[in-house]
Amino acid sequence: MSQSNDHSQSIQERVAAAVRSGAALEIQGSGSKRFLGRTPTGEPLATTEHTGIVNYEPTELVLTARTGTRLAELEQILADAGQMLPFEPPQFGGEGTLGGAIATGLSGPARPFAGAARDLVLGCRLVNGRGEDVHFGGEVMKNVAGYDVSRLQAGALGTLGVLLEVSLKVLPRPEKELALALELDRDDAFRQVSDWQAKGAPVTGSAHDGQRLHLRLSGSALGVDAAREMIGGEAEDLQFWQDLRDHRLPWFQDQAQLWRVALPPGRQLPEQLLHNALLDWNGQQVWLGGEQDFSALHQAARAVGGHARSFRGGDREADVLPSNGGIFQHLHRNIKKAFDPEGILNPGRLYADF
């Protein structure tokens, strides 16, 4: 287990020095998700030594930890108290930290059923691009004092601040979990899952690999057993869901480049794009492998109300997110400036020009 080490002051001093010198910083946790976004630049600012739990109250459903703390350690501590991180942050390579989980804003298979990383964020302490140690949100479920700066950090890839501490809502672990596989067509499968849900099935995972629907049920033993009865299918190893979360399924290993498409419920990409696809989040998160024409892929996603991004591999000097253009880009740039006027925090990681 890692030590409790408060490096807030040295991190703040590093950023303040960078503000004075104008030198860009690359915020580095364990590096398990360093592939995400555009190629990082800047002098390394390590956060992995900044570790430890600041506060954990199981009966309050709140955990606050320093951002260098490993997710694996947090999950163990939570498990010991019968609780969990509901958004199942991916731990690519098993080394992920709390700071990386929030900065990337990635969520695991339970996301449509239990909420996204940003949904579980209650508060944070960060060093902004002016070198100030500031605190937003808090450790309570309901808090509307000031703008929700904490949730804004989720997915910002460290471009708005160096996260020092994050407070998260945690939840009880389910009494029982069960993984099932069913022979169902993609189109039928996701509609069917919605129906099962409406009939009370405690679904916390719904993915389709092109051939089969993989389903996870989690909840009270009574609820899981009743749903199992209603749904049928054959049991499979729960490990499938860990491997899906961390991209360790054989399918992911085979992909030289990985693309991600997010879609509204009940919408789909054209069939011709899905020949090498793995669908999670009940069809709302589509993983595509291999060569893709980014702009064509994004057009296809946008046509049904979604968006695409280049997730892993490929040219990281190029844009990895679709260009929002116009007023959007203008607001994004303004937000970046509001937090980091000198442009020293992970510049270029999210967008080429800031």
Added chain:
Amino acid sequence: MSAHSVYLEDDCRFEYNREDLVARLGQVLANPEALITNEEALRAYETDGLAAYRQLPVAAVLPDTVEEVQAILRICNELEVPVVARGAGTSLSAGALPHPQGILLSLSRFNRILDVDAERRVARVQPGVRNLAVSEAAAPYGLYYAPDPSSQIACSIGGNVAENAGGVHCLKYGLTIHNVLEVTLVTIDGEVLKIGSEAPDAPGYDMLAAIIGSEGMLGVVVEVAVKLLPEPLTKKVMLAAFPTVEAGGEAVAGIIGDGIIPGGLEMMDNAAIRAAEDFVHAGYPVDAATILICELDGSEAEVAAQCAQVSKLMESYGATEIRIAETPEQAQAFWAGRKAAFPAVGRISPDYYCMDGTIPRKHLSTVLNRMQALSEEYGLRVVNVFHAGDGNLHPLVLYDGNVPGELERTEELGGRILELCVEVGGTVTGEHGVGMEKINQMCAQFSPPELEQFFALKRAFDPKGLLNPGKAIPTLNRCAEFGAMHVHKGELPFPDIERF
């Protein structure tokens, strides 16, 4: 009740020609009745749900279309006129209080439910639609919209977005932020953009997080896409009486620590129990120090099992009486007293002032005891109803507005209660927003660099500071005047800023 203007000189620095404004607004509104400038008619707009604060705007504007909203904002941006947007006007924090130099932009005509897509569980609504109307429209499909503020019969979705509204069920089903997918926003320069997405996320910064709870200070919301959930299969409501507040508080922690997340978990103190019982005759145990109302939902078998588990837990924490509603009528009666708690208190006092702080639940008895001491110090009664599951307190301070000075004393007591919430690690507002009401207490919760960070974010959307100025985020001047300026390490932050 004595009305007082609560804007500081700082907040009233706008200079423009009023006749010019009114003439130009008249040109862009198709309906001549959509522009109100005579004082008598404007009286209807001078206060929101917090009637202690009154302020006439220069004009009230009631656009019919998004294009009109765009045109109005363009004019205000050009002339530098403050804009206060309002839905149903039920804000309890004066978040929709007019600005003396500004227009009140009423979205009451944006009251249509545009689409209920039952299969995809998404509804698109205009901001003036009432919260409850969304669930009513979804009910035929077995669906509902989860956030259910107690004012849901009257409050509008636009206001819910502005305040990140919650409700009785939010510990389990989340707040507005968890249930809104996308908003259509008109910026102060009249641009329309969609923020968020029906997809699980949108590229780039999570601007939806910035907009929800921003109290109308970043843009004007003209359409909202919300997530609908399937109705729970069954619900069971229980009521438990406890001999002390501590026992009730421990029972709440015990239930949650045991792995149960109730659909609703509410607490009332003895004064609230008595007031509610006198009003609705729900059959509440009037001698109890506190009661808990607990709603469990899920499949029938699950709920039955949880009900037994919760009963046992409540007993072990010293409940003197546990009732389980056997019929829907009984369940309704259990809830009736809680839901009528505010009007019930209205019957026992000429006026009351509703506070809204959140605390870590473990400090519940400390906070309640210290509130009692404050109540005695100020000679004002305090009645407590609150969302026990999430630590959101609603102390009601009873006063008489006709007694000179009593409103001011009430406000001071309210402020002390909020500062107490901050002191134990909580916040000055759980769900009502800061608005104009709690703006001074923001100085106690946030340091000058934090306040300045909020202002910087505000400038990203509204560089001229025209949207709802003077609310939610206090200026350093205001904090200095309020006497709550933080001084870190003996150095006054931002020494170059003029303070008075």
